[in-house]
Structures are given as structure tokens and as C-alpha cells.
Amino acid sequence: MNSWPRNNLPLVAGYEFPTLKIIDSNLGLVTLNTPSDFRIYVCGITPYDATHLGHAATYLAFDLINRYQSLSGRSVNFVENVTDIDDPLLERAKRDNSNWQNIADTQTQLFKADMSALRILPPNDLVKVTESIAIINDFIKKLDSRGYLYEISGDYYFSVGDFLSGLPVSTSDAVKIFAERGGDPYRQGKKHQLDPLVWSANAEGEPGWESSFGFGRPGWHVECTAIACKYLDKDSNDPIVHVQGGGSDLIFPHHFMSAQIVKAAYGRDFSQYFVHAAMIGLDGEKMSKSKGNLVFVSKLISAGIDPMAIRWALLQGHYQKDREWSENLLSESEIQIATVRRALAQSEVTESKELIAGIIADLSKNLDTPSALKRLLSWSEQSINAGSINQSGLVSRSIDSLLGLAL
Secondary structure, eight states: OOOOOOOOOOOOTTOOOOOOEEEETTTEEEEOOOOSEEEEEEOOOOOSSOOBHHHHHHHHHHHHHHHHHHHTTOEEEEEEEEOOSSHHHHHHHHHHTOOHHHHHHHHHHHHHHHHHHTTOOOOSEEEEGGGOHHHHHHHHHHHHHTTOEEEETTEEEEOOGGGOTTOSSOHHHHHHHHHHTTOOTTOTTOSSTTOOEEEEEOOTTSOOBOOTTOSEEEOHHHHHHHHHHHHHOOSSOSSSEEEEEEEGGGIIIIIHHHHHHHHHHHSSOSEEEEEEEOOEEETTEEOOTTTTOOOBHHHHHHTTOOHHHHHHHHHTSOTTSOEEOOHHHHHHHHHHHHHHHHHHTSSOBSOOHHHHHHHHHHHHBTOOHHHHHHHHHHHHHHHHHHOOBSOHHHHHHHHHHHHOOOO
16 A cells, blocks of 8 residues: 655765664663564555544654664664554444445545644655455464464464463453454453454454455454564564564563564564553543544644644654643643744754754753754754854754654
8 A cells, every 4th residue: 555755865974873762662771673674564554534642652663663773874774564454444434334445445545644744754665464364364374374363153372371470460451452452351262361353254344354274354453463474574584573562551462462473483682672652641641532632633733733833742742751731731832833833934044063963962861852842942042142153954954854844
């Protein structure tokens, strides 16, 4: 599937890019000591509704990693999926008496438009699950050949029992979370409560596909693993990718199960690092469909909000800290952007070498965007009061490349 257009990424020449340090959800602070070909897989949307600010914050975080690694001279291979067949999508189609494919296609197009407006660099490959059934089928066959697949009434499960030593929570908590996030721990006949479904037999009235395991559709966790391995595996690299990313709500079970499924199928590690973006809240609660408190990117833009103000507002908080969205945050961001634009509109500004080097240093320290924005705002205020050198174009190009801010 075609992704959205890629914006130009001008090089930031003459500056040293320290090796990126990131907080890994399992290991803590790590240095991304990776080769020149940097492979990253980020879990994409389930397109049953429009892009909300929680989505935007997550994809913005990995956009910054993509930009930093690219600007530091690495060749980035970035893959992202679209889960265009899943229970929430079918539930919405039934509720609205609509065609599930039309909903998926419409919302995917809207997502791509939102990402383009926010200047998120597109992945090298944006891959629909519905276009990957053969890939997923072949992957499940690998699990079967290695003895990790079993059947219950036409449904096929991955036997995870040999791979539970690294559970991020206690077994009892894992079972509870698994049940809350799409698992079926109490189904009769399962070998282990945490065994995830990898192929579901067709239910009446639902879409399905032919496979080696009957007519049906794939389970959630195996979709990402199959797609990531197909597009990023070189048949020899261990781990298969350098970073797997997504929102913090994917740490368990999704990313944990993804890693175990790959280990079972290939005998290799899935990802060297696991990086997660925090949640965006509204009125003290996580922004989510079930709570009905979503703020949609497209609606903000339709109301006349500058997409760069949305991006700035999200950058004001650290990507790994849960934070609140508010009208005050947006208004403050609009005022701050106006200050930066006023400075950049001048022919003469304050000397910028230290500014650009400082922003690079901030980003190298686990994407410290709050510090980077404060640094840029301080430079802008100084430039408005005492500009003396013609470097506004240099700063404009640099913040576009480093921060994705086209001001």
C-alpha cells in the first residue's frame, strides 16, 4: 500500500550527532549501538476511527527517531502495519450498518492525511494486514513445523509455555491484562492461559480468507511478527529488527507475545530494543475510544488549527511521560510558534551554531524535546531583541529536519 508523501529532509551539515540514547522498556537507558542499516518496526493503527492525539504522539516519537538516525548518517528501513481487519473494526461496521472495508479504507486515508499534515516521515513500507494473508499463513506454518501450534475447534493457538521466563508482570496480573486486551485465558482446552490465538476460524457474517488452517482470519500478535519478518529480516540478522515501537499499552501482551512468537518460529530474537510512547490524557483520563474522550487530529485541522501548533504542543511533553492535552496547552503552543516565526522572519538573528548543536544534544538524550523547544524559544526571543547575523534560513531548515517543525 502506498504511504503518504515524504517531505524533504535537508542534511544538518557540520554538526556531530552523538549516538542516540533511549529508554528501553525492558532494559532502561540504552545507547542505540546499531549498524549503519537501522531497522525499525512500529505497530500501526486499527482503522476503525480517525487519528486521535494519542496516535499522533506515538507516531511523532518514532518520527523523531527516524529523523535522528537518518540525519546521523544511517540508512533507516522503517516498516509500519495497518491492522485493517480486527474485532473493533467489525464491531463498528455492525453498529453503523456499514461495510467494514469502506470504514477501513476511509479511516486509513484520513490517517495518512493526518500524518502528512503533521510532517511525520512515512515508513518505507506501510503494510495492510489484509494484503498480507499469505505472509501470515507462511509464518504460522513455521510455528506448526516447530511444534508450537495446536487447534481448538478450528482455532489455532501458539503454545507460549516455553517462553514465559521474561514476563513483565506476575502470571496472575498477566492473565488479567491478557483478558482485558483481547485474550481468552479461560477458554477450555488451552494448554496455557496466556496462549494467544494466531488463526481464528470464520464466524458467520464475518470476512475470512483461505489458509492452510482453514477459512478464517489471523490473530493480532502474529500479524505484526509476520509482516516485520517479511519486510525486515535478512535471514541471518539476530535480532531481526533494532527497535520495535508503539504505545505503552502494547508492552503486554502485544509486544511481549510478538517477541515470543518470533523466538519460537525462528530461534532468534525479534528486536534488540523495545521503545514505547506514553499515553495522552484528557480531563485526567487516558484518551481512548471506550471513554469517548478522543480529540481527533483531523477535527482540529478542520477547525483551523495549524498542524505545526499540534506538533509543537505534543513536543512540549516528553514522549515517555503520560501527559494531558488541553486548550491551554494548544493556545500556549500557538503563542510560542508565533514568537519563533517572528524571529525567523527577520533577516538578522542571533548566532545559531550553539542553538542547533544544543537541539541535537537534547534529542540525543532520549529525545528531550521539552528542552529543545525551550532552547529554540529562548533563541527566538533573543533574536527578536538583538539579531545580528543572517542565519534565519539555516535555523528554519535545521528545525524542520530535526524536529519536523516547518515554521
